[in-house]
Amino acid sequence: MAASRAPEPTEPLRQTPLHGLHLSLGAKMVPFAGYDMPVQYPLGILKEHLHTRAAAGLFDVSHMGQAVLRAKPGIDIAECFEQLVPGNIRDLKPGQMRYTTLLTGTGGIIDDLMVTRPVAPEHADKLFLVVNAARKAVDFAHISAALGDRAELKPLDTRALLALQGPAAAEVLSAHIPQTESLGFMQAQRIEIDGADLIVSRCGYTGEDGFEISIPAEYAATWAEKLLAAHAVEAIGLGARDSLRLEAGLCLYGHDIDETTTPVEAALGWSIGKRRRAEGGFPGAAIIQKQLADGPSRLRVGLALEGRAPAREGAAIVDAAGQKIGQVTSGTFGPSVGGPVAMGYVDSAFAKPGRTLAILVRGKALAAKVVAMPFTEKHFHRND
Amino acid sequence: MSDIRFTEEHEWIRLDGDVGTVGITDYAQEQLGDIVFVELPEQGKTVKQGDEIAVVESVKAASEIYAPVTGEVTDTNGALEEAPETVNAEAEDGGWFFRMRVTDPGELSTLMDSDAYKSYIAELD
Numbered sequence: 305m306a307a308s309r310a311p312e313p314t315e316p317l318r319q320t321p322l323h324g325l326h327l328s329l330g331a332k333m334v335p336f337a338g339y340d341m342p343v344q345y346p347l348g349i350l351k352e353h354l355h356t357r358a359a360a361g362l363f364d365v366s367h368m369g370q371a372v373l374r375a376k377p378g379i380d381i382a383e384c385f386e387q388l389v390p391g392n393i394r395d396l397k398p399g400q401m402r403y404t405t406l407l408t409g410t411g412g413i414i415d416d417l418m419v420t421r422p423v424a425p426e427h428a429d430k431l432f433l434v435v436n437a438a439r440k441a442v443d444f445a446h447i448s449a450a451l452g453d454r455a456e457l458k459p460l461d462t463r464a465l466l467a468l469q470g471p472a473a474a475e476v477l478s479a480h481i482p483q484t485e486s487l488g489f490m491q492a493q494r495i496e497i498d499g500a501d502l503i504v505s506r507c508g509y510t511g512e513d514g515f516e517i518s519i520p521a522e523y524a525a526t527w528a529e530k531l532l533a534a535h536a537v538e539a540i541g542l543g544a545r546d547s548l549r550l551e552a553g554l555c556l557y558g559h560d561i562d563e564t565t566t567p568v569e570a571a572l573g574w575s576i577g578k579r580r581r582a583e584g585g586f587p588g589a590a591i592i593q594k595q596l597a598d599g600p601s602r603l604r605v606g607l608a609l610e611g612r613a614p615a616r617e618g619a620a621i622v623d624a625a626g627q628k629i630g631q632v633t634s635g636t637f638g639p640s641v642g643g644p645v646a647m648g649y650v651d652s653a654f655a656k657p658g659r660t661l662a663i664l665v666r667g668k669a670l671a672a673k674v675v676a677m678p679f680t681e682k683h684f685h686r687n688d
Numbered sequence: 689m690s691d692i693r694f695t696e697e698h699e700w701i702r703l704d705g706d707v708g709t710v711g712i713t714d715y716a717q718e719q720l721g722d723i724v725f726v727e728l729p730e731q732g733k734t735v736k737q738g739d740e741i742a743v744v745e746s747v748k749a750a751s752e753i754y755a756p757v758t759g760e761v762t763d764t765n766g767a768l769e770e771a772p773e774t775v776n777a778e779a780e781d782g783g784w785f786f787r788m789r790v791t792d793p794g795e796l797s798t799l800m801d802s803d804a805y806k807s808y809i810a811e812l813d
Contacts, residue, residue: 305698305716305744305751349747350722543721543748612725612769614745637724637747644725666727666743 320366321464321521322528329539337437339367342541349543353639356510356548357680360470361540362531369440370460370518373447375429379454382421385431388450390567390586391419392577393431399423401490401505403575405567406435406443411588411595412563413570414446415439416555420492420505432492432503434465434516436557464524469514469548471683472536477504477515480530484515488687500527506685509545511552511678513685550645551638553606553677559617560604560633560647568595569649571604571677602630603655606677607646607663609670612637614644615663621650622662622669629654632663638679645679646672692780693756693796694805700780701756703796710756711784712744712775715809720746723775728764729786735759737795742785744775757795759788 317340326333331342342364344352355361375381382393391404401420405413420432435443440459448457468477478485483495484504492505500523508514519527531537546556555561561570566588568576573596580586581596609615614637621630635646646663654661657676662669692702698716701708717723727743735741735755742753764786768774775783790796800808 305712305720305753343748344721348722350724353747547747612772613727614725614750616750637745639747 318367320364321524322364322366325525325528326364326539331539331541334542336542337367339437341367342539344541344543345539347538349541349547350639352538352540352544353547355538356470356540356544357512357640358471359536359538360468360472360476360514360534361510361544362528362537363467363469363540363545364464364528365467365516365545366464366521366524367437368465369433369435369437369443370463370465371433371435371444371447372458372460373431373433373451373455374458375455376453379429381429381431381455384451384454385419386580386586388447388587389417389419390576390580390589390592392580393419393421395577395579396421398425398428399491399493401492401507405561405572405575406446407567407587407592408563409587411566411568411591413557413561413565413567414563415443416557416561416572417443418505418507420503423493432518434518438558460518462521464519464521466517466519466524466528466531467508467514468517468531468537469508469510469540470512470536472534473512473514474685476531476534476536479534487515489513489685491687499523509552509554510548511554511680512548512683546634547636547639550634550636550647551640551679552682553647553679555604556634565604565649566592566595566600568592569600569602569604599652601652602649603652604633604647604649605655605657606675606679607632607635607648607661607672608641608675608679609644609646609663609672611670612644613665613670615646615665615670615672619646619648620664621648621672622664623654624660624662626669629661640680647677650674691796692802693799694802694808695754695756695799696808697754699753699756701796701799703790703793706790706793707762707787708757708759708790709784709787710753712753712779713805713809714779717776717779717783720744720751722747723772726768726772726775726785728766728768729761731761731764733761735761735788737792737798744772753785755788756799757788757790758792759790761786761788763787
């Protein structure tokens with residue numbers, strides 16, 4: 305048997321503030337984005353995945369990049385940041401957060417990220433950003449270079465980030481932090497508790513209700529242990545994080561999106577605000593506006609395969625005549641779906657849900673269908 | 689007691705007459721994690737020692753299985769198609785992959801016996 309092995313890292317791996325906890329929980333550690341991260345715990349990916357959908361899972365996502373972007377005097381921070389992203393940042397209310405993308409001059413995705421406007425009026429000149437681990441150096445350099453004369457980017461590298469996801473997450477978290485009960489989906493709040501300055505947001509990467517908790521490094525292990533003590537909560541590794549987000553139809557940077565894909569091609573058009581579509585004023589606006597008007601030539605779609613064999617990243621997607629019409633960008637066996645799930649880009653002519661295609665796996669054409677995503681029902685918290 | 693031999697790639701082969709039963713070791717299934725799919729070879733297929741002959745997929749990745757010796761596939765464990773998790777539960781027993789007629793029994797001497805394999809995996813950890 306030849307298992308795929310990760311390449312030897314060239315630099316020493318970084319550790320998150322929860323590294324010791326992962327080891328004590330018996331995690332299998334792997335290199336990821338320069339960090340030594342838990343890919344799974346003794347429970348295993350399949351059970352970790354199912355447990356998150358049934359109860360709650362705690363994820364260490366401290367490798368992700370957190371930063372505060374602060375406007376210089378006389379500058380509106382939202383207008384300033386809108387020059388780099390197509391999202392509607394100006395209309396973000398205090399405490400509201402939004403998913404958006406940093407774009408290249410041709411509309412390619414430098415990274416996808418979460419942008420939060422702080423609640424407190426004295427922080428009205430700031431935005432809180434959470435970006436991908438593997439892209440944080442690139443993102444931060446890009447933002448500083450583009451906006452340096454109008455805003456200052458301060459990486460929050462002494463903060464850990466925990467994600468508590470699943471139907472039991474709200475009950476578990478509100479037992480410790482009652483204020484989180486009333487937090488709406490895609491809302492964030494700064495909460496000081498037992499001396500720790502937390503930023504709690506109701507969002508996630510699993511398709512379930514849940515929270516992300518930004519916390520000073522020195523408090524991270526204590527809080528992780530506190531949350532893990534709840535019967536409903538299990539520690540969940542990056543393996544299940546990937547299968548959960550794939551079933552939820554969410555993109556993984558470097559796989560489903562990168563600098564060669566635009567948000568329109570990536571089926572992220574919903575993240576481009578109405579005003580922004582009309583006015584432009586973001587990198588690659590002309591290209592993106594044209595794609596929005598005429599339709600893109602290729603589109604990211606969900607793919608359900610017949611049988612049990614998963615199609616993996618890189619597999620060719622072909623039409624009935626065997627012509628290549630696209631490529632798989634992520635694929636695995638979806639534990640909750642109970643079958644293989646994949647996403648990839650196809651020529652737009654083939655992108656309609658219900659369309660029958662085939663995916664080449666080890667030389668065999670496996671029947672597949674274009675399906676609407678998510679693959680599993682979304683269970684986000686509904687704001688009243 | 690039938691003769692069981694191991695490859696460095698973590699396949700096992702148990703010989704009964706000239707027919708060998710092949711699977712992956714308990715160590716291998718532990719490394720792979722939850723197995724969700726096994727692609728079995730076709731009956732009658734002839735393979736040389738070291739040829740790719742089957743594929744095992746976990747949630748995370750696909751891994752190739754190599755023929756431990758030269759021979760012809762005579763039977764496959766069809767139960768794995770519906771229940772691939774059997775490989776996790778019973779890797780060296782009910783989770784066997786296929787049987788093969790061994791054409792060159794001399795090749796078995798190139799493989800490890802149980803004790804040698806135990807020391808081999810002890811050094812991998």
